[in-house]
Amino acid sequence: MPKRTSVMKVTAWDADDPTYGSSARVVYSVLDGESFFTVDRQTGLIRTAVADLDRETQDRYELVVMATDMAGQMGGLSGSTTVTIVITDVNDNPPRFPQKMYQFSVPEGAAVGTPVGRVIATDADMGENTDMSYLIKDEEGGELFKVTTDGDTQEAVITIKKPLDFESKRTHNVVVEAVNKHVDPRFLELGSFRDQTIVRVSVTDADEPPVFLPAEGAIMEVQEDARLGALVGTATAKDPDKENAPVRFSIDRSTDQEQIFHIDPVSGSITLGKILDRETAGWHNITVTAVEADNVSQISHSSVSIRILDVNDNPPELARPYEASICEDAKPGQLIHTISVVDRDEPQSGQRFSFTLAPEATNNRHFTLWDVKDNTAGIRTQRSGFNRREQNVYLLPILVVDTGPPALSSTGTLTIHVCGCDPEGAIQSCNATAYVISASLSPGALIALLVCMLILIVLVLLILTLKRHRKGQRMSEDEEDMRDNVIKYNDEGGGEQDTQAYDMSALRNLYDFPEAKSGSSESGPDLHALPQWIQGRVSGDGGAADFSLFKGYIRKKVEQADADLSVPPYDSFQTYAFEGTSSPALSLSSIHTLSTTSEQDFSYLSDWGPRFRQLAGYYAPGHPEEEGS
Incomplete structure (x- = not known):
């Protein structure tokens, strides 16, 4: 605050007549506190008497001001009052750390986000002028640690940003800086409104599990024709502790149930346990386990991806059983069909196939093969005029060869049917038998044959119907006959003298x-x-x-x-x-x-007689035994 800064104004009132001499003329003076404040004799305006009033030193002043009439002359009367002046705060003090160095320790296995320690900077100001933020100044500390501000306590909280390694570096010096959030530009010339301290973090040693190299997982390659016991690759892991305990390796069998691979427990060498087939499985993903030999609780896992490299062990084959049809009046050079092939192998240079007629078809006079050079081939007619009565099916063997190495081949067959077509070239029938029948019979004879067959079918159905009706009638009569002739009499009479036990x-x-x-x-x-x-x-x-x-x-x-x-x-x-x-x-x-x-x-x-249709019961009148059972 500058010197002679106005603070306030005081006013005294005199009951005398102001028009009569100097009786009501009042002047002001400071009785107590004149070291810091002054008062104007005529107006009563109070001003600061010093350039700097420090609230942090004294924030309240009691000023006694006296008013005297008669313009301050002898015999004048006076009165006094007390003026209380409160000094308000401005942000004129920077934050300050009580210590220039703090020291903390943390185990190397601590998780990311674990708090390392807390530090705080003080500020002589009050209210929002004490609000501050913290940051890490050095680059190394900013990579490994993170600092945040606790809004309630205004403390700096240092936490772990990346895992710490005792074997790599045991001590880290982190520079933490405190900065005021609300800076008053009027006081910038007084000095910097920030302060720094050093936080030393000591990393303590801990028993850690083995570490794989590379840590993200290894990729290995092996030819699919590799022999049993062939080396696929080597898994590498070591104990990161300073003792460097020996490590033992194994394969998690849940990821290799067929036991295709084996691993040496000491060296980590992975070898083949079974013959591979890339066409069955092109990749194998297994999990390798590493454990400290003297502490089995320290265990780690790493995934290993094994790619099976292809070798040319499958011949090319026709994509499907091809069949084609041609008209009897086909012209020479007419394209019949286009064929393609498939190969289960996947050579790195790409698929290349060549097409030729099989040796047994080299003297073929009916068809030719045209290799298009794009892994397809076309079949064309070589002559005109085909007769399906002489031959209605042609089997054309085609030889397909790949580029290897080594070059493999296979023979497929194209079945060509000779068919009858209409004048526009649309296929009507490819059946030679139907052709012979239709050629030997006139249309009228064919119609008569169909009518005879229809009549025969109707007669057969009629006979079957009548026979079924007659059989049903006989069965109903048989059932009625059985009901009329079968009698069950199970009643025993009252004895030899009972002649009325049953009505015959x-x-x-x-x-x-x-x-x-x-x-x-x-x-x-x-x-x-x-x-x-x-x-x-x-x-x-x-x-x-x-x-x-x-x-x-x-x-x-x-x-x-x-x-x-x-x-x-x-x-x-x-x-x-x-x-x-x-x-x-x-x-x-x-x-x-x-x-x-x-x-x-x-x-x-x-x-x-040998055949009884019905057998009559016996009745003997006049006898008491007639109640038979």
Whole structure:
């Protein structure tokens, strides 16, 4: 602040009459503080008495100002007041580091961004005039370290910008500079508003894993025809620590499951474990592991890309099975087809192929081959007029040779069909058989042949339909016949004396029994064929048995079955048994007696015909055993 800078003005008031002499004429003076401030006697304006007021030394002044009337003459009256003057701050002080050097230490394995330490610069000013920023002055320190400002504490925070290596350099001196953010131009001549300090960073040693060279991964090359055990390349890694511990190598088998490559654990030499094929896999990416021999926890990995170099071990081949067609009236020199080849190899000089006819086709008089010199060839006709009745297919062998080394070749075949064409040259048919038939038959004969074939097909379909209809009808009748003739009777009566256990009229109505003729006495040998316990019950009077009723009914049914052509030729068999009257076990059933009787003879059934369409049930009226099962 310049000297005599106006600060403020004070005013005193006198109640005397200003028109009467000097009673109201007031003058001002400083009683206390005149070393720093002055007051104008007439106006009361307070000014600075010195050029520099330093707020940092004293920021408040108490000034006593006295006012005296009578213009300050003897006998005048006076009054005083205290004026407080506060000095405001300006940015007239630069930042200052309390120390010219700071020292920190950090392990070499610390990650990027790890804080190294904090330093702070002080400023005698106040408020925003103390705001400052920090920066690193030296180039080396700026590459390895980074400094930022903590907005709350105004501290400089030094962090790691790149990994540190104890073996490369153990101590780093970083120059840190503090600069005021708000600089007052009026005070630039007072000096620089910045300060510097040295931050010494000591890197401590740490056990580190092996380091591969190159660190980004190696690329190796090997010929695809290399022998087993051939050297592919060498992986290099070393211990970065000062002890330089030995390193052991291995291949991560998850990246080489087929074990195509092997590595020497000491030297890191990679060799072939299997034969290579570039056409199957042109690149192999494996991961090599390096570990310290005396500390297996220190391990590192590196990717190795192996490129398989091509050798000419695949012959060229036609791109696909080519087929072409020509008209019978083809002209000489007409282009039939253009062919190309493929080769699984990829020579560095590019693919070059030559085309010729195979030796067995050198005397061919029908077609010629034209090598276009761009890895394609054209096939042209050599003569005019082809007859598909004489030969409708030509097989043209073509020899393809690559440039090697060594030169490899293969033979492919072009199939050429001779076809019939319309006058515009559009192909109509290439089938020689169809041509012979159409040439030997007139259009009318062809139409008649087609009509006959159509009629034959209609007749066959009609016969099949009728046969299927008749078969369905017979099957329905068979099913109805089965329902009419199969009867299951499972009811056992109440005993020998129970004559009302079952109503036999249902059987008589179902099979339409004819009325019994009492005059028939025909028995013959049939009576003797029946069991003895039946013989006494089939006779009406206990004498000779009367079988005429049954024999007549069965004969009638056999004649009906033989006369019915719609009935399928199967036999229907049905048995009705009688329950005896004398049970040895005193039981209601005579099953045991029947099962043990060996004198039963059913041979009489064979005398009534080999084919039974229906077998009538047995009914003997007047007997209590008629409830058969």
